[in-house]
Amino acid sequence: MDFIDKAVERYAHDRTRAEPDLLQRLSEETYRTMRWPGMLCGRLEGRLLKLLVQLTGATRVLEIGMFTGYSALSMAEGMPDDGRLITCDIDPIAKEVAERYFAQSPHGRKIEVRLGPALATIASLRGPFDLVFIDADKENYVHYYRAVVDLVRPGGLIAIDNALWSGKVIAPADRETAIIDELNRLIEADSRVENVLVTIRDGLHLARKR
Template sequence: MDFLPPKIDAYVVAHSQEEPELLQQLSKETWQKVLAPRMLSGHLQGRVLSMLSKLIQPKCILEIGTYTGYSALCLVEGLVSEGVLHTIYINEELHDLQRKYFDASSYGSQIVQHTGDAREIIPELELEIDLVFIDADKCNYPKYLELLLPKLKSGAVILSDNVLWSGKVVKEVKEEDTDTKALLTYNHMLNNHPKLETVMLPIRDGLTITRVR
């Protein structure tokens, strides 16, 4: 869901950095061949991710939720020359598509794919993480934060996608809606944890920027 009026959204996109050609190709193939293409980060959010990564200049990025690899290719633009991006996806069905575009970029050797449940993979990663992007199953956002915090040093940044969840976070929550309940818990955790400072932005479906104190 987009919260900006269409004309304002179009103006913002027109006055932001152009979408790289490789990402245009990936976006097109995703919409043509992959289920749920709206999960794609898209032009504006992709450029926001790229800009934030360039400002942070991370040595190590962890992405939870690869999908077709669009957001990874945006984030990796800010890596230092010897940096590495680790990205986790729950199953193998999109592995080859992800790798095709990773290798078509100039960052292929800097992107490491992990397949499986992030709740099991994160504890096994011995990394000093500078930047995290979470865009996966919403019901596990609180668990991911719990697993990540011990691995994040002061100054590390967490980017969290879909935190407004099509506006459901401000509506009455149905008993069976576990995703919205989890996001409400997660948003509260980010804003109230003593180790974290957070700002929430109404970009696309909501993007939170959190810094570890």
């Protein structure tokens, strides 16, 4: 994720309103204790996700790939009190961390956690969702998109993280990159959505359902 100039990214970070203390503590614990802390989306993208939730007026959100809960809690912050965010992960250690922080937040009660493979979780759900954030294993990215697109309401949003995959998508040389490139192309050609591939962080592909 080093294709954006570090100093420019730092400037954007510093000029973006800080996330609440609880999210900063969650981030610190994740970096101190978890094996791949860089998976956490961080301030810039977390604040953007909250803003997207607010702009779409989302009250039903689905997240694929929770990790330690930073993005879930960021999005829940932008939802009304009766909002519902369903998130899932296969990692019980990440789930333990996430739920400890959800319990300390006034927004945590909006979040329902499902432990298990995301495709099985998606298959058990009924739409419509206002917003879906896809941020789990890249192997299944095309499957995730295909599985959720019909669950999103017209005017709703699908946001796919890591759509630029450290810039490797411009010349895919491995399977994960090829799958991400395939999904980016599929979305661009999908007449059911309007899309923008935003060059924030590792790339955030936004697709608005028509």
